[in-house]
Amino acid sequence: MSAVGHEVHAHDEHGHDAHDHHHKQTFIEKYIFSLDHKMIAKQYLLTGTLMGIIGIIMSLLFRMQIAWPEESFTIFKVLLGDKFAPDGVMKNDIYLALVTIHGTIMVFFVLTAGLSGTFSNLLIPLQIGARDMASGFMNMVSYWLFFLSSVIMVCSLFVEAGPASAGWTIYPPLSALPQAIPGSGTGMTLWLVAMAIFIASSLMGSLNYVVTVINLRTKGMSMTRLPLTIWALFITAVIGILSFPVLLSAALLLIMDRSFGTSFFLSDIFIAGDVLHYQGGSPVLFEHLFWFLGHPEVYIVILPAMGLVSEIMTSNSRKPIFGYRAMIASILAIAFLSTIVWGHHMFISGMNPFLGSVFTFTTLLIAIPSAVKAFNWITTLWRGNLQMNPAMLFSIGFVSTFITGGLTGIILGDSTLDINVHDTYFVIAHFHLVMGISALYGMFAGIYHWYPKMYGRMLNKNLGYIHFWVTAVCAYGVFFPMHFIGMAGLPRRYYTNSAFPLFDELADVNVIITIFAIVGAAFQLVFLWNFFYSMFKGKRAVQNPWRSNTLEWTTPVEHIHGNWPGEIPEVYRWPYDYSKPGHDDDFVPQTVPMKEGEEELHH
Amino acid sequence: MTSLLVIAVLVLLGIAIWQLTKIFHLTQIGAATYNENSEVATDRDNSVNGYLMFGFLGFIYVFTIYALIEWGHFALGTPASAHGPQYDSLMATSMWLIFITQTITQFLLHYFAFKYRGKKGKVAFYYADNDKLEFIWTIIPVIVLAGLILYGLYAWTNIMFIDEEAKEDAIYVEVYAKQFSWEVRYAGKDGKLGKANVRYIEGVNTMGVDMGDANAQDDIPAGELHLPKGKQIIFKFRSQDVLHSAYMPHFRAQMNVVPGMVTQFGFVPTVTTDDMRQDAAIMKKVANINEIRSKKSAELVAKGESPLEPYTFDYLLLCNKICGASHYNMQMKIVVEDEATFNKWLSEKKTLAATVKESKEKPAAPAEGEAAPAAKPADSAAVKTDSTMVAQVIKK
Structure with a gap:
C-alpha cells in the first residue's frame, strides 16, 4: 500500500523537479515561505534556539534572585527596567512572571516545537524515503503559526502590567483574575492567544507527520524497518493529536471565564473587597483538563529525544540497537500509559483520594517500559566500538540524566510520598533532570549528529566536547542539590526564602546552584558560536560522515527539493545492521540488498 | 568594581x-584519522x-x-x-x-x-536481541514496583480515609486561606463548624461564616493554629480567592485549598512543640540556623541595619501553591500542646458570634453554645451544601 502511494507521489514530484530547473527559486520562496521540509526544519530549529536563549536568560535572572534575594544587580535594571526592578532589585511579581514564562517557553516553544518540530520535519521524509511531507503547504502554515505564536508570546513580555505570572500551569482563579495578580490581565490574554495558535500549529504539524509516516514510506520500508527515531516521532505526533485539543478546550473555557463572565472554573470568590458573581465552577476541573495534555506533553518532549538517542547511540556504537521490538513496544506502552496518569499531578488537589490510588498504580507502571528502555540502551553500549562524537556523548548523558531524574519519579508518583514533596524543589529537580535536561541533551545530540545533513558542514568537535563536559557537570550541579532542599520542605516559586528562618540553612546551596547555572549557561555560548560559525565556515561534510545506515545519508550533501536526484531508494533491511558478520564494512545501509543466504534477524 | x-x-x-x-x-x-573528515x-x-x-x-x-x-x-x-x-x-x-x-x-x-x-580495527559484537535478558529486566521492575505500589496504597488509604471511631471525639478545624494569610476557626463545643460562604463576609466576620446557622454560634476564630497532642484533628480547608495549598511539612501533611469547595485532611499530632524543641536533630538544626543568622546579623549591624532575631523552632503552615505576588510569605505558626493547655487556650478565645455581636452592638444574635443540641443532623462538617468533592473520605 505504501509503495503505491510513494510511486504516485514520486511521479508527481518529478514534474516539480523539472519545473524547478527552469525557474530559480526566489529568496522568499527558498528561505521564508519554503515548502521544503528541510528548510522548515531549520526554521523550527532557529526559532526554537532563539526562544531557548530567552528562556535560559530568564532562568538565570530568577536564579540570581533566589541566590542573592533582594540584592541589586545592574543586569536586572537593564533587562527588567525600573518598574519591575527599581534600583536593580527584582520585584516579587516579575519574579513570578519570569518563572512562568521560562516554563512556558522551555516546555512548549523549545522542547516541543524546537525539538520535535525540527527533527520530525527533517527526519521523517528523509528516513522513510519520501520526497517531502504529505502536505508541504500545511507544513509551512504550521511553522508560520508557530512563529506567530512565538512573536505573540515574546510581545506579552512587554505588556505594561507584566506578562502572565500564574505559573506555566496557569491554574485559575489566579490566572483568571487580574485583581489577584497583575500579570493575569493583558499578559495572560496574550499568553492564551499565543498558546491557542501554538496548538493549531502543533496539530497541523502532527497530522502531517502521522500521514507522512503511514502513507509515504518507500518500497520495502515496512513499519518494522523504520528507524526508532521515526517510531518515536510518529507516536509523539499521535499523542499530540490526542491531547493538545484538550488544552485548547481548557484555554477556550478559561478565555470565556475571563472575558465573558462564565463560571467554568470559578466559584465563590471574594477578592479586593468584593464578592464576584462566579458560582458553581471548579478549579479542579481546569487542573484535570490541563494535565490531560500536561502529562502527555512531557512524553511529547521526551519521546523524540529517546528516538534521536536510540539512533545516534547505535550508529556511534557500531552495534545494532538492543531489543528493537522491545524498544518499539515500550514507546507504545509509554504513549498509552501517558494518557492515563495525569492525576499524579493532582494527588492533593482535592480530588477524591480513591482516584489518587488509581493514578498511583498507572503512574508507577510507566516505570516498567522506561526501565526497559534504559537497560536496552546500556546493553547497546556493551561490547560496542564506541565512537565518542559529541552527539554520542550527549546520548550517553541523556541516559544518565534520564535514569537519575526518572528514579525520583518513583517517589513523586506515589500518592503517599507526594503529600510532603509536592510542589517543592524536589519536583523541580525531578522534572528538570528527566524531561528538561534529558530532552535538551537529546536535542543537542540531534543537532550535532544531523548538522551535516542540515547545513552541509560539520560542527567543530572540540568545541562540542567542551560544550558537553561543562554542560554535563553543571546540569548535575544545578539539579542534584535541589533534591535536598526539596526534602527540607522548600516550596517552589518562592520569591525569596528569607521569610522563613527554617530555610536559612539552605541559602548556601541556592548560591551553589545559581553559580552552576550561570557557568552552564555561559558555556552554551560555546555551542551557539559553534552553531553559527560552522554554518558558514565549518568543514564541508561528506555524504555519510558517521557511516550510518539510514536513508538520509544516501541523499546528496547539497539540499535539493525532493531529496533524491533520481529514483527514491528501495529498502531491503532494518536500519541497525552495524558490524554484521559477513560484511566488509562495519555498517550496511538499508539500501543494500540482502546477500544470498544472509539471515534476517527476528529483531 | x-x-x-x-x-x-x-x-x-x-x-x-x-x-x-x-x-x-x-x-x-599524530592520531590516525578514522575518517577522512577531521x-x-x-x-x-x-x-x-x-x-x-x-x-x-x-x-x-x-x-x-x-x-x-x-x-x-x-x-x-x-x-x-x-x-x-x-x-x-x-x-x-x-x-x-x-x-x-x-x-x-x-x-x-x-x-x-x-x-x-x-x-x-575493533569490531563491535553483533548482538541485537535476547528475549531472556529482556524478560528479566522487565520482570524485576514489575515485582519491585508491585511491592512499592501495594505499600504506597496501604499508607495512602491509612492517611486519607479517616475512620469513624476517630471521628467521635475528633476536633474539627477550618483553615481559611486568602491572599496572603491564613485564619483558623475551631468548631467549638458542639464539634460542628457552621456553614460559610464568601457572600457572608462582612466586617469582623472575615471568613464568611453564616451567622444564622445554629452550628456557627460557638465557632471560635483564631490567628494561630493550636492543636492538642494525641487527638484526631480533621482540617476543613476553604479559600476565598485563589488556589492555595496548606503545607505542614513537619506533620507530613498537605492539601490544596480550593475556592468554591471544601477540601479535607486529617492527622493526629504526636509531638508537642516543646518536646520537638528538645529533639536532638531539631536542636542541631536550630543551632546551625542560629549560627548562620548570627553571622548575617553581624554583617547587617556592620551596615547599620537591625540584626535578625534568633530562631526558635516552631511548626509551620506554609502556602505551597502559587497564589500571587506575596506567595513566598504566607505562613502561620502551629503550636502543638497537651490537651489541657489547648483547652485553656481555646476557652480564653472569644466566639465569633460574640465578636460579631460586639462589633454590631446589637443583641440580635442568638445565644451561643446552647444552640448545639439544635444542630441539624446533616453532615456535621459540611460547610457548604455543594461541597461534595472532599479530598478525604470519612468512612461511614
Whole structure:
C-alpha cells in the first residue's frame, strides 16, 4: 500500500523537479515561505534556539534572585527596567512572571516545537524515503503559526502590567483574575492567544507527520524497518493529536471565564473587597483538563529525544540497537500509559483520594517500559566500538540524566510520598533532570549528529566536547542539590526564602546552584558560536560522515527539493545492521540488498 | 568594581575555553584519522572521552556522597504526626531502592562507555536481541514496583480515609486561606463548624461564616493554629480567592485549598512543640540556623541595619501553591500542646458570634453554645451544601 502511494507521489514530484530547473527559486520562496521540509526544519530549529536563549536568560535572572534575594544587580535594571526592578532589585511579581514564562517557553516553544518540530520535519521524509511531507503547504502554515505564536508570546513580555505570572500551569482563579495578580490581565490574554495558535500549529504539524509516516514510506520500508527515531516521532505526533485539543478546550473555557463572565472554573470568590458573581465552577476541573495534555506533553518532549538517542547511540556504537521490538513496544506502552496518569499531578488537589490510588498504580507502571528502555540502551553500549562524537556523548548523558531524574519519579508518583514533596524543589529537580535536561541533551545530540545533513558542514568537535563536559557537570550541579532542599520542605516559586528562618540553612546551596547555572549557561555560548560559525565556515561534510545506515545519508550533501536526484531508494533491511558478520564494512545501509543466504534477524 | 570582576571572569572563561580547545587539539596530533573528515571522533578522542566518562562516574558518586554528608541533615527530621513514621519508612524504602538502582545503572552506563571506547580495527559484537535478558529486566521492575505500589496504597488509604471511631471525639478545624494569610476557626463545643460562604463576609466576620446557622454560634476564630497532642484533628480547608495549598511539612501533611469547595485532611499530632524543641536533630538544626543568622546579623549591624532575631523552632503552615505576588510569605505558626493547655487556650478565645455581636452592638444574635443540641443532623462538617468533592473520605 505504501509503495503505491510513494510511486504516485514520486511521479508527481518529478514534474516539480523539472519545473524547478527552469525557474530559480526566489529568496522568499527558498528561505521564508519554503515548502521544503528541510528548510522548515531549520526554521523550527532557529526559532526554537532563539526562544531557548530567552528562556535560559530568564532562568538565570530568577536564579540570581533566589541566590542573592533582594540584592541589586545592574543586569536586572537593564533587562527588567525600573518598574519591575527599581534600583536593580527584582520585584516579587516579575519574579513570578519570569518563572512562568521560562516554563512556558522551555516546555512548549523549545522542547516541543524546537525539538520535535525540527527533527520530525527533517527526519521523517528523509528516513522513510519520501520526497517531502504529505502536505508541504500545511507544513509551512504550521511553522508560520508557530512563529506567530512565538512573536505573540515574546510581545506579552512587554505588556505594561507584566506578562502572565500564574505559573506555566496557569491554574485559575489566579490566572483568571487580574485583581489577584497583575500579570493575569493583558499578559495572560496574550499568553492564551499565543498558546491557542501554538496548538493549531502543533496539530497541523502532527497530522502531517502521522500521514507522512503511514502513507509515504518507500518500497520495502515496512513499519518494522523504520528507524526508532521515526517510531518515536510518529507516536509523539499521535499523542499530540490526542491531547493538545484538550488544552485548547481548557484555554477556550478559561478565555470565556475571563472575558465573558462564565463560571467554568470559578466559584465563590471574594477578592479586593468584593464578592464576584462566579458560582458553581471548579478549579479542579481546569487542573484535570490541563494535565490531560500536561502529562502527555512531557512524553511529547521526551519521546523524540529517546528516538534521536536510540539512533545516534547505535550508529556511534557500531552495534545494532538492543531489543528493537522491545524498544518499539515500550514507546507504545509509554504513549498509552501517558494518557492515563495525569492525576499524579493532582494527588492533593482535592480530588477524591480513591482516584489518587488509581493514578498511583498507572503512574508507577510507566516505570516498567522506561526501565526497559534504559537497560536496552546500556546493553547497546556493551561490547560496542564506541565512537565518542559529541552527539554520542550527549546520548550517553541523556541516559544518565534520564535514569537519575526518572528514579525520583518513583517517589513523586506515589500518592503517599507526594503529600510532603509536592510542589517543592524536589519536583523541580525531578522534572528538570528527566524531561528538561534529558530532552535538551537529546536535542543537542540531534543537532550535532544531523548538522551535516542540515547545513552541509560539520560542527567543530572540540568545541562540542567542551560544550558537553561543562554542560554535563553543571546540569548535575544545578539539579542534584535541589533534591535536598526539596526534602527540607522548600516550596517552589518562592520569591525569596528569607521569610522563613527554617530555610536559612539552605541559602548556601541556592548560591551553589545559581553559580552552576550561570557557568552552564555561559558555556552554551560555546555551542551557539559553534552553531553559527560552522554554518558558514565549518568543514564541508561528506555524504555519510558517521557511516550510518539510514536513508538520509544516501541523499546528496547539497539540499535539493525532493531529496533524491533520481529514483527514491528501495529498502531491503532494518536500519541497525552495524558490524554484521559477513560484511566488509562495519555498517550496511538499508539500501543494500540482502546477500544470498544472509539471515534476517527476528529483531 | 563589579563590572571589572565580570570582565575578568569573562576573560578567564575565554582563556579557559581557548586552552581546552588547544588540549583537545593537541590530543589529535599524530592520531590516525578514522575518517577522512577531521570533525569525526578519532581514536584519541574516543580514548580521552572514554576516560572522561569514567571520571564522570566518579564525579556522580563523589557529588552524591558529598551531598549526603553536607546536606543530608536538611531533611525534616522526626515526624510530628501519627502517620508520619509510616510516611518516613515508605520514603526510606523508596530512597534505598533509588540509590541502589542509581549506583548500579550509572556504573554500567559509564563503565561501558569507558571500557568499549572505540579503536580502529575493533569490531563491535553483533548482538541485537535476547528475549531472556529482556524478560528479566522487565520482570524485576514489575515485582519491585508491585511491592512499592501495594505499600504506597496501604499508607495512602491509612492517611486519607479517616475512620469513624476517630471521628467521635475528633476536633474539627477550618483553615481559611486568602491572599496572603491564613485564619483558623475551631468548631467549638458542639464539634460542628457552621456553614460559610464568601457572600457572608462582612466586617469582623472575615471568613464568611453564616451567622444564622445554629452550628456557627460557638465557632471560635483564631490567628494561630493550636492543636492538642494525641487527638484526631480533621482540617476543613476553604479559600476565598485563589488556589492555595496548606503545607505542614513537619506533620507530613498537605492539601490544596480550593475556592468554591471544601477540601479535607486529617492527622493526629504526636509531638508537642516543646518536646520537638528538645529533639536532638531539631536542636542541631536550630543551632546551625542560629549560627548562620548570627553571622548575617553581624554583617547587617556592620551596615547599620537591625540584626535578625534568633530562631526558635516552631511548626509551620506554609502556602505551597502559587497564589500571587506575596506567595513566598504566607505562613502561620502551629503550636502543638497537651490537651489541657489547648483547652485553656481555646476557652480564653472569644466566639465569633460574640465578636460579631460586639462589633454590631446589637443583641440580635442568638445565644451561643446552647444552640448545639439544635444542630441539624446533616453532615456535621459540611460547610457548604455543594461541597461534595472532599479530598478525604470519612468512612461511614
